[in-house]
Amino acid sequence: MKRKRVPFFLKLKFATPKKDDLKSIMLKNLAKGNINVNIDNGLEIKLFFREVAQRYSDSLNPLNFATLLKIPGVLGNLMTLYLFAAPYLGALIVESKRRREALSLYHSFFNKNAPNSQKIAYFTDTYFEVNGVSRTNQDLRKFAQEKNLDLEVIISRKLFSLEEKLKNIAPIFEMPLPVYPEIKLGFPDPLELVDYCCQNNITHIHAATPGSMGLFGMFAAKTLRLPFTIAHHTDLVQYAGIYSEETLQGALRKYLSWLYGQANKVLVPSEFTKREVIENFNTVPDDILVFHRGVDLRQFNPGFRDEDCFGKYKGFSGRPVVLYVGRVAKEKGLDIFCEVAKLVKERYSNLTFVVVGDGPYREELERKWGHIVIFTGMKSGNDLSAAYASSDIFLFPSPTETFGMVVLEAQASGIPAIVSKEGAAKENIKEGETGFSCVQEIRAFYKCLVSLLKDKEKLCNIKKASREAVLSRPLEGGLREMIEKITC
Structure with a gap:
């Protein structure tokens, strides 16, 4: 008998809040009528799921290498709960499709010479920190601003920023990464991300990192039927082998293999990295694109x-x-x-x-x-x-x-x-x-x-x-x- 394929998230042990907690949240929101899901009461839906997600996050404190293994299970449970919002998401999908069709018609009839009608949502877990990926993200946002390109960098942090082309969607909860405490994993409300991408006519979603923002970027792309690309900037599996035991290393390899498999294309910065991604994550060679980085010749001379x-x-x-x-x-x-x-x-x-x-x-x-x-x-x-x-x-x-x-x-x-x-x-x-x-x-x-x-x-x-x-x-x-x- 052929074995049924099970999504990676569902293979891991779930970390769930107490049943009484979930029951109290459900009853309270049912009393308010918040579970009557449609596109007109999106705010109530988001508040409901935000409260549920906050209860799940308690099982991840404090975040260390052991609790990292629980994250996929927690997210898997949350995604299951989002099935309650299926009618709302369905309405967003229809609206997003109609918006894209309307924009396409507009450009066809009235703005034929427009350079393009593409708009990128660029998801990243790291932006303000001092590292190579953050610097690339900052350079890209600045470049988009100078050239008036339709690209929005999307982060999820508790801080507030007024920078142009930088959208901060407040997280439901935020946790520092083990060994790298200055990098905080923000867990935003997926419904808010999907809603933002729909309302802002996003046509392409790119994940600069495979953390929580990369995962939720993939969720938004799949929900709205948008092209999804992801970058492999950092050898996280090798880092996990240095700082932790093999259990985390193996789980991380499975997770990245699954996530990269959801992408239309995986972007890598070198030929060496392309070979590593093919070998370690079972990625189809034709789905991997090498992009060649440049350097600021005025700043470094x-x-x-x-x-x-x-x-x-x-x-x-x-x-x-x-x-x-x-x-x-x-x-x-x-x-x-x-x-x-x-x-x-x-x-x-x-x-x-x-x-x-x-x-x-x-x-x-x-x-x-x-x-x-x-x-x-x-x-x-x-x-x-x-x-x-x-x-x-x-x-x-x-x-x-x-x-x-x-x-x-x-x-x-x-x-x-x-x-x-x-x-x-x-x-x-x-x-x-x-x-x-x-x-x-x-x-x-x-x-x-x-x-x-x-x-x-x-x-x-x-x-x-x-x-x-x-x-x-x-x-x-x-x-x-x-x-x-x-x-x-």
Whole structure:
């Protein structure tokens, strides 16, 4: 007998509130007449489900690696409850279809020369935080604003924002991500998301992240019969293997396989990442699109060089300066960076090693290596540009990169990069011309760095070549390509 396919959510153990709680909510709302579902009483429906969802969220406090496994079950239960709102959702589907047809007719008859009638809802779990995905999201919103493109970035946070083209839908509940507490998972009301997309004539939905906002973005797209794309920016499965046990890693792989399977297209930033997604998530190769990122050549350039940039820090030993920029976390290979610093400084005492960034591993690293390596903390804007341009070599041993944006920023600033052969960062260099890649071993990075330090003429030539190599990769071109692939 053929086994029946069961949705991934339904395979996991449900985490439910007390029956008495649900019963009291149902009775209270029935008394008010709120369960009589139609498109005219949407507010009452949303209030009802918001109260139910709040009760479910209590089972997830505090959020840790163990309770992360409960999230799909909680969401599965909530989605089941939304069956009560089927007539309301059905009315929204009809209205959304009629709106799209009306707009299509309008453009056909009265506005034939309009560039396009597409409008993108861009869902993301991270926007204000300091990381590569957030920076891409901020750049894309700014680009859409400058070019007057129909793109709205959708977030769900308890804070309030008045930025143009940034829509914040308040969450029913919000929880910090384990290990990355500055990133908070917001859980908005799916009905409100669907209603917003319908009322604002959204034609395409894209998820920049696979967290709660990516999941609810998929729900809105499927409900309104809209094209849905998702990006794979971060190797979450590998991170889970570093910070937790195999149970979470396996569950996360199943979840991402399921979520990517719901998408029309999966966008990835490198050929390496495309191969990883095909292998790990059983994604059809033709459904994966590589978009090529660019770099802000005005913000990152050699003109920001300041010979005294690091002189104010205790531990500055002179030049050359070897730099790392990025999140200070275990998965970034910073143990190798510090071990290499120790070995090289035994040979070149006037060398300075600098780590720019912050994260959960900083305190431990600084306590152990603070006498050898300068830890500046977070830098942004012109301070970050000066840190890049005022260095001489970029040492980036992270083996978990899906792209490695900091490598492009370093090259644009005129400094060569030494990167790991593992991960996608190596795709951003021309071996021996604009940088070098090493196997993930301390001695390999040590030998490569010493070789470059010994040959000043070679170092000078590679610096020039690094800058020239990224001149053909402006930020605007990369953002435009991403939008084209979301709507293709």
